[in-house]
Amino acid sequence: MPDDALGAIDPAEELLDVLDDDGTFVGTLPRSVVHAEGLWHAVFHCLVIRSDAPPRVLLQRRRRAARAFPNLLDVSVAGHLTAGERPLDGVREIREELGLDIDPARLIPVARRKLIDDGGEGRNREITHVHLLIDDTPLDQLTLDPDEVEGFVELSVASLQLIITDVAAREPAREVDTLGAVRDVTLGNDDLVPDADGYWSELAAAAARWVADAGG
Secondary structure, eight states: OOTTTTTTOOTTSOEEEEEOTTSOEEEEEEHHHHHHHTOEEEEEEEEEEEOSSSOEEEEEEOOTTOSSSTTOEEOSEEEEOBTTOOGGGGHHHHHHHHOOOOOGGGOEEEEEEEEEESSSSSSEEEEEEEEEEEOOOOGGGOOOOTTTOSEEEEEEHHHHHHHHHOTTOOEEEEEEETTOOEEEEEEOGGGBOOOSSSHHHHHHHHHHHHHHHTTO
């Protein structure tokens, strides 16, 4: 890390813990520097699964003004873990993006993913802590922050698996916006954040395994 990395940085900018490629803490730097230098850092992901039939998942519609992949569908909750935070502290992101106060004990850890890409804020090297959350809060009872998300989509696990594998498929879903209005939509592969490493398939498989284990 360059000695002058903090020289022209906004002191109010979000700070991230810098990691080595094994996830060991190295130091702390502003988010912009972490991405400009392609330094490893920690990210929290959570896929929300509905427990009642038919088994469904929630996907976040990213803000139109998002720095990366605007207006596309992403995992339910995604965000950087800030300096000093640990994976279970990602419940902060759930509160910010879904308006739900969740006990960290409800999170189901399923994977740790390493991602290297250049499609977001710069040279991105992240270690993603992936969790599931079982929650049945109705779409119109979610409290969404327009500064965080554009809305949320609810679709069946089977539909998610289909649009991942068949680029021509279009599947029905329901979408809520930040005003609480719910509407029917049709979704396809091109609505999803681009997938370079099979991550969407892994998420859908994790949801399907939970459904099978739960007897659904």
